[in-house]
Amino acid sequence: MMAKYAEVLKVTLQNRLAYVYDQIFRSLGMVIHIFIFIQLWRVTFRNVGGPVGGFTLPQMIWYLVLTETIITSSPRFNGRIDAEVRAGDVAYSLNRPYSYLFFQYASFLAEWLFLLPINFAAGAIVAWPLVGGIDWRPEAVPVALLAMFAGASIQFFEMAAVALLAFWLEDTRGLWLLVERAQWLLGGLLLPVEAFPGVLRRIAEVLPFPHVVGGPARLAVDFSWQAFGRLALYQGVWLLVFAVVASGVFRLGVSRINVNGG
Amino acid sequence: MSTAVNQGRLGTGGQGTPRPRGRGLLNWSRFLLAYVTTNLQVQMEYRVSFISQVVGMFINDGLWLAFWALYFTRFPVVNGWERTDVMLMWAVLTFGFGLSMGPFGNTINLSQLIAQGQLDYYLALPRPVLSHTLVSNLWVSAVGDLLFGPLVFVLFTHPTWPRAGIFLVTSVLSGAILLSYNIIVHSLSFFIGNAEMLSYQLGGALVSFSTYPPGIFRGAAKVFLYTVIPAFFLGAVPVTIIRQFRWDLMGLLIVVAVSSLLLARWVFYKGLARYESGNLMVMRS
Numbered sequence: 001m002m003a004k005y006a007e008v009l010k011v012t013l014q015n016r017l018a019y020v021y022d023q024i025f026r027s028l029g030m031v032i033h034i035f036i037f038i039q040l041w042r043v044t045f046r047n048v049g050g051p052v053g054g055f056t057l058p059q060m061i062w063y064l065v066l067t068e069t070i071i072t073s074s075p076r077f078n079g080r081i082d083a084e085v086r087a088g089d090v091a092y093s094l095n096r097p098y099s100y101l102f103f104q105y106a107s108f109l110a111e112w113l114f115l116l117p118i119n120f121a122a123g124a125i126v127a128w129p130l131v132g133g134i135d136w137r138p139e140a141v142p143v144a145l146l147a148m149f150a151g152a153s154i155q156f157f158e159m160a161a162v163a164l165l166a167f168w169l170e171d172t173r174g175l176w177l178l179v180e181r182a183q184w185l186l187g188g189l190l191l192p193v194e195a196f197p198g199v200l201r202r203i204a205e206v207l208p209f210p211h212v213v214g215g216p217a218r219l220a221v222d223f224s225w226q227a228f229g230r231l232a233l234y235q236g237v238w239l240l241v242f243a244v245v246a247s248g249v250f251r252l253g254v255s256r257i258n259v260n261g262g
Numbered sequence: 263m264s265t266a267v268n269q270g271r272l273g274t275g276g277q278g279t280p281r282p283r284g285r286g287l288l289n290w291s292r293f294l295l296a297y298v299t300t301n302l303q304v305q306m307e308y309r310v311s312f313i314s315q316v317v318g319m320f321i322n323d324g325l326w327l328a329f330w331a332l333y334f335t336r337f338p339v340v341n342g343w344e345r346t347d348v349m350l351m352w353a354v355l356t357f358g359f360g361l362s363m364g365p366f367g368n369t370i371n372l373s374q375l376i377a378q379g380q381l382d383y384y385l386a387l388p389r390p391v392l393s394h395t396l397v398s399n400l401w402v403s404a405v406g407d408l409l410f411g412p413l414v415f416v417l418f419t420h421p422t423w424p425r426a427g428i429f430l431v432t433s434v435l436s437g438a439i440l441l442s443y444n445i446i447v448h449s450l451s452f453f454i455g456n457a458e459m460l461s462y463q464l465g466g467a468l469v470s471f472s473t474y475p476p477g478i479f480r481g482a483a484k485v486f487l488y489t490v491i492p493a494f495f496l497g498a499v500p501v502t503i504i505r506q507f508r509w510d511l512m513g514l515l516i517v518v519a520v521s522s523l524l525l526a527r528w529v530f531y532k533g534l535a536r537y538e539s540g541n542l543m544v545m546r547s
Contacts, residue, residue, distance in 0.1 A: 028463045032470050039478040044337050052336075174314030181325040190329045197335055 004098055005106040012110035023115065027122035030068055034126040037064045053195035058131045059221045060192075065123035066217035067189045070148060073115035074155050077108050078176040081163035086171075091257055101160060101250055108156045116148070137223045144220035147228070150235040151212040155183075157242035158208065164246065167253030182207075188214025208238040293389060294397050298365045301400035312402055319406025323356055326473065327414065341477025348475060349418040350504060351497040354433050355472060357411025358496065360404045362437030366393075367401030369441060370465070372448035377456040382539050392445070392530050425504055432500035432512075435519040439495050442522035443468055445530055452533025464491075472496040492518065 016023075038061055045057045055063060081104060084090045093100040162176045169175070184190070186200075187209035193201055204210055211234045219227055305312050327349065334345035363369060372395065375381055384395045415421055415429055447464040450457035471479075471493035479487055487493045495518050503511050 022459070025459055025463070029466050029470070032467050036470060036474055036478075039480075039483070040340075040474060043341055043478045047337060047340070170310045171314055174318050177318045178321055181321050185325050185328050185332075191332055191336075195336055196332060200332070 005102050008098075008103055008106035009110040009113075012107045013114055016111060016114040020114075020118070023118050024122075027072075027119050030072060030119055030122040031126050033068055034061070034065055034123045035130075037061065038126070038130050053192040054222065055192065056134075058134045061127050061131045062134055062221045063192060063214075063217050064190075065120065065127050066144075066220055067187075067213050068123055069116060069120045070151060070213050070217065071184065071189055072119045073112055074152060075108055075111035075115065076159075077104060077156065078159045078163040079173060080104075081160055082166045082172045082176075085164060085166035085253065088257075090254075094254065094257070101246060104160065105153075105156055109152070112152050134221060136220070140220055140223035143223070143228055144216055147216035147219050147231055147235065150232070150239060151216050154208060154212050154235060154238050154242055157239065157246045158212075161242055161246040161249050164249040164253055167249075167256055183209040183213060186210065187212055188217070192218065194218075208234075208242070211235050211238055290390065290393070294365070294393065297397045298400065301365075301367075301398075305400055305402050315402040316406040316409070319403040320410055323352065323407065323410045323414075327352055327418075340475050343475040343477055346419055347501055347505070349414055351475075351501045352473070353411045353415035353419060354429065354436055354500045354504070355411070355469075355497045356407040356414070357429075357433040358436030358440060358500075359469075360406070360408025360411060360437075361434060362441040363401050363444070364404035364408050365400065366396035366441055367404065368396050368399035369444045369448065370401065370462075371399065372396070372445065373451040373456070373458045373461040376449070376451035376533070376537065377458060379537075379539050381534070381537060391534065392527060396441075396445070424507075428504050428507060429500075432503055432515065435515050436496045436500055438519040439492055439522050440468065442519075442526035443492065445526035449526075449529045449533045452530075452536050467491055468493055468496070472498075492522070495519075 041052075041057060041060050041064075045052065045060070052060060090100060093103065158179065159176065162179055163172050165175065166172045186193070186204040186207055188204075193204045193210045193214050196204060211231060215231045215234070219231060330348045330352075331345065334340075334348070338344065368375075375395065381391070381395065384391045384398075387394065411433065415426070419425075421429075444461075444465050447461040448457070450461060454460075468491050471487055471491055476484070476487070476494050476498035484494075488495070495515060499511060499515055502508070503515065
């Protein structure tokens with residue numbers, strides 16, 4: 001059952017690996033962003049004279065390396081799904097022995113697996129010499145990777161749910177842009193949610209965004225099993241919600257398709 | 263080809279008949295205006311797409327302002343810069359970006375056009391090759407920036423009429439520097455082959471560096487950001503001028519803007535002499 005999706009993942013990954021140098025060059029932007037963040041937070045920590053949002057300077061920088069990695073490693077499949085729905089290409093998948101959503105999900109994961117190590121390396125190459133490392137707990141790395149995987153999965157189904165609205169809307173890219181930017185801000189991409197003012201922090205915490213972006217990053221730099229348990233619970237709930245919503249939108253949308261031979 | 267290039271450099275519409283400089287400038291301005299108007303009309307045919315791109319850029323810029331608003335709520339001053347200063351910097355940057363990269367939207371495609379030998383079309387026409395190439399595409403998202411900048415200036419920076427005047431002038435100069443820099447980095451395709459990715463990254467670097475308070479950079483980075491990547495001239499210097507007007511800084515900004523435009527023009531035409539046609543048969547739509 002899952003073997004065909006594993007094969008899709010493998011083939012997509014192989015295709016992407018052919019352009020590994022191109023991707024390394026593309027990650028130059030990440031190097032610049034992390035360099036700028038280091039300058040900004042150095043000054044900020046000097047002015048504050050203590051921890052910010054519970055982080056030391058190196059923890060903050062590694063947190064930002066990870067949030068940037070999470071965001072930049074999430075391939076923008078919304079454009080692809082939106083285009084396939086609007087062009088009617090989605091109809092080709094209907095009589096094939098696979099689920100359209102899981103086919104896209106497998107391709108998405110392959111791209112994510114390809115991008116994640118490259119983008120992390122690009123950030124680490126700047127962070128390591130400028131702020132040094134932090135005391136990573138050995139169990140933090142695999143557990144945080146698992147949380148990132150769950151976060152990426154939430155992101156995919158969230159993206160698919162919005163992009164599949166193309167069955168009804170002329171263009172869903174603007175709508176996704178709105179969701180994506182909200183995710184950047186309220187997910188803790190640039191500033192940990194823990195450093196937000198009270199009300200905004202409470203609003204952010206009930207949304208799915210921090211469990212995709214800031215949660216896994218925080219787990220890696222400030223690990224505790226308690227935090228993992230809490231994050232896993234939220235991630236499980238949001239993953240279920242978005243998977244159900246995306247499949248529901250897909251089913252409703254497909255019922256509107258008229259296939260006229262050809 | 264060299265004939266076409268020379269015609270292009272005369273570039274005022276006459277096929278080799280020199281015209282008075284003032285009239286030439288007027289013709290050139292009319293030409294640019296007509297092109298921008300037509301491009302705008304074309305884009306407005308796809309109204310939903312146009313509006314969504316403009317709104318999208320509004321949201322994108324708004325995210326950054328929201329981040330800075332959050333940041334300054336927690337940390338009110340960063341090396342002498344406060345929330346209003348960053349808002350003012352974003353107002354200048356986005357307005358300058360919109361003014362330059364909006365109408366001259368083909369700038370971001372320049373390296374690709376050069377690498378793929380697609381400048382032939384512009385070489386054969388009796389208009390300045392550089393400006394004709396740049397103006398032949400409108401960057402719709404930049405229209406969002408064009409509207410966003412003045413809105414932020416009015417809403418968040420305690421505007422007065424004199425400050426509005428200085429805001430307008432410094433934004434134009436900021437846009438001119440941004441445009442020149444992009445022409446130069448995209449012209450690298452003339453010299454090193456396909457520089458599409460490199461020019462994209464260098465262009466992105468300028469924008470990234472220019473959106474942060476200058477006080478966070480020190481030493482070599484600061485020198486670098488006044489020279490090789492002139493990020494401070496895009497936002498930080500205009501903000502200093504708008505906060506408290508200084509003729510010396512305004513003069514410096516004008517000199518940098520004019521000289522960078524001249525340098526960009528020189529680099530482009532120097533590169534154009536090395537250009538090789540792609541002999542492509544393409545349909546322009």
